[in-house]
Amino acid sequence: MGRLFGRSDVRDEPRHVSIAQAGKKFVAPGKDSILNEALAAGVAFPHSCTVGTCGTCKAKLLSGKVREITDSAIALSSEELRDGYILACQSIARRSLELDVAGMADLPDHPLKHLGAVVAAQTMLTHDIVQMTIELDDPLEFTAGQYVELKFDEFSGPRSYSFADAPSRCDGRTLSFFVRHVPGGEFTDWLFGGDRSGERLTVTGPLGNLWLRPSDAPVLCVAGGSGLAPIKAILEDAMDARTARSVVLVFGARQQRDLYCQEQLDALAKGWNGTFDYQLVLSEEPPNSTWTGPRGLVTDVVAALPMEFLQSCEVYTCGPPVMIDALEEAVMSVRSGSGFFHADRFVTRRGGSG
Ligand code: FES
Numbered sequence: 001m002g003r004l005f006g007r008s009d010v011r012d013e014p015r016h017v018s019i020a021q022a023g024k025k026f027v028a029p030g031k032d033s034i035l036n037e038a039l040a041a042g043v044a045f046p047h048s049c050t051v052g053t054c055g056t057c058k059a060k061l062l063s064g065k066v067r068e069i070t071d072s073a074i075a076l077s078s079e080e081l082r083d084g085y086i087l088a089c090q091s092i093a094r095r096s097l098e099l100d101v102a103g104m105a106d107l108p109d110h111p112l113k114h115l116g117a118v119v120a121a122q123t124m125l126t127h128d129i130v131q132m133t134i135e136l137d138d139p140l141e142f143t144a145g146q147y148v149e150l151k152f153d154e155f156s157g158p159r160s161y162s163f164a165d166a167p168s169r170c171d172g173r174t175l176s177f178f179v180r181h182v183p184g185g186e187f188t189d190w191l192f193g194g195d196r197s198g199e200r201l202t203v204t205g206p207l208g209n210l211w212l213r214p215s216d217a218p219v220l221c222v223a224g225g226s227g228l229a230p231i232k233a234i235l236e237d238a239m240d241a242r243t244a245r246s247v248v249l250v251f252g253a254r255q256q257r258d259l260y261c262q263e264q265l266d267a268l269a270k271g272w273n274g275t276f277d278y279q280l281v282l283s284e285e286p287p288n289s290t291w292t293g294p295r296g297l298v299t300d301v302v303a304a305l306p307m308e309f310l311q312s313c314e315v316y317t318c319g320p321p322v323m324i325d326a327l328e329e330a331v332m333s334v335r336s337g338s339g340f341f342h343a344d345r346f347v348t349r350r351g352g353s354g
Contacts, residue, residue, distance in 0.1 A: 017097045019043075020062075022104040028093040033069060034059075035088040044112045044207055046104065048160070048345065050089045057088040064097030103209055108143040110206050115140060117150075119199045120174065122191070125260035128181040129226050130192065131164065136203060139172035144237035145212065145230040145316070147344070148205030150177070155187050158204065162230035162318065162344065166237035180226040210316065210344040212238055217314045217340070218246040220305070222298050222327055224319025225253065228261060230344055231318055235268050246275040248305060248313070252298035252323065254284040256291055298323060299330045311335045318344040 017028045017038065026041035028034060035057050038045035048056040055075035061084045069090045076085050088099075116137040123131040140148075144166045149158035161177035181188045190196070212219070212234050223231040228251060235249065249268070253259050259280060269278045281294040281301050294301055302310070315331055317324055324343045331341065 015093045015096045017093060017099060019059075019099050019101050019104055021100065022107070024104070028097070030093045032092070033089050034066070034086075034091050034093055034097070034099075037093070038088065039112065039204070042112045044107060044110075044205075045088055046101065046107075046209055047089055047207070052087055052090040054345065055087070058085050058102075059088055060084055060100040061086050062098040062100055065094040066091040066097065067094050068092075107209055108146070108206070108211060110141040110143065112205065112207075113138075113140055113203075115203045117201050117203045119196045119201065122196060125178065126258050128192075129258075129260060130179050130181070131176050132161075132179050132191065132196075133174060133176045134201065134203070136173045136175065140175070140203070140206065141172060142167060142206035143211045144168075144233040145210040145344070146206040146208040147230070148175075148203050148207065151202040151204070152187070152199065153201075154190070158202075159187055160207070162208070162210075162227075163206075163233050164229035166233045166240060168237050168240040178226040178229040208344060210234075210318065210342050212243075212316065213314060213342070215314060216245060218309055218312060219248070220302070220309070220313040220315045220331075221247065221249045222302065222315070222317040222319070222323075223249075223251050224298060224323045225258070227317075227319030227323075227344070229318070231316060232261060232264060232268075234316060236264070239268055239272055242273050244274040246309075247272060248277045248279070248309065250279050250281060250298045250301045252281050252283065252301075252319070255282055256285060256289065258282075297326070299326045302327060302330055307334060313340070315341045315343075317342070321345040 015028045015030055016025055017034060018025045024043050026038055026043050028037045035045050035047050046056050048054045052070050053075055058076060066086055075087055117134045120135045121133040125131050142163060147160050147162040149160050151158040161179060164176045164178050179188060179191060181192045210230055221231045265278055269276045279301050281296055281298055282291060283297055285291045285295055310331060311334060317327055324345050328341055
């Protein structure tokens with residue numbers, strides 16, 4: 001009997017989640033994942049896949065108790081499990097909690113908003129990438145490199161896309177995103193199937209922790225496919241701020257027909273207030289084509305960069321996880337330390353579901 005009363009007391013007590021080092025605290029009723037309850041409370045908790053595979057939402061449980069929705073071991077190492085780490089997207093609060101969330105104290109302090117919007121335009125950039133422009137009902141503050149979740153009523157779950165615009169070049173209301181067609185994906189099949197101007201959607205954000213950290217260190221930017229959006233936004237924002245850091249930009253695509261935004265990248269190279277080296281590399285270009293630039297993977301180009309640069313640069317990258325994993329391995333093979341590699345992986349829900 002005593003145990004039953006005890007359970008009832010625990011179920012009824014108001015629960016809070018505190019993220020001490022970030023000065024954040026929110027009510028967690030324990031009816032949904034910690035991640036979803038954080039987002040509902042307006043806390044921009046770091047996340048990506050939302051299904052327990054990427055590890056972006058991992059947090060160290062300092063006090064309290066959680067119930068796991070699925071086995072978190074998929075995305076957590078045995079060392080992290082031993083040290084008390086949990087996945088916020090796969091855990092439900094059973095008590096008030098205190099969490100340590102790496103990097104959260106450094107997140108840009110923009111309010112997380114849920115806004116209505118309408119599709120304003122679609123412009124084809126390549127045969128399978130479209131620039132989708134939306135018009136928000138109210139302006140949104142964000143930092144170059146971040147992303148939002150876009151939710152159309154017709155489709156289950158939101159889709160995440162990075163801002164392709166620098167905040168310094170837009171009014172925070174008319175915003176563009178690069179969307180790649182994933183054949184068989186319900187959302188992108190629909191988007192590429194006709195003119196969607198006038199369609200309503202809901203926007204949640206800003207989210208993500210890919211942004212240019214203040215420093216004098218040289219910068220290595222690596223983008224793959226539609227992952228050029230946040231990299232372009234970061235560099236355009238930095239150029240507008242007259243940043244004088246040395247930059248190497250590597251943009252990887254499959255073939256010449258997959259290249260886009262060349263005018264904007266040329267303008268960055270010409271207008272940058274310092275050294276700006278810009279290289280395109282194609283992985284599947286036919287051998288007898290007119291292409292005279294490098295062929296291969298972005299890691300081939302990166303491996304040929306001067307060792308002094310690789311050992312001192314900050315890395316900013318966005319694209320397929322396989323590209324980012326290979327890049328991280330290549331960079332880590334020539335240097336040690338942490339805090340210099342900043343990535344936005346398109347995983348599962350983030351574009352993978354189309
Ligand atoms: Fe939770 Fe990816 S593991 S967001």
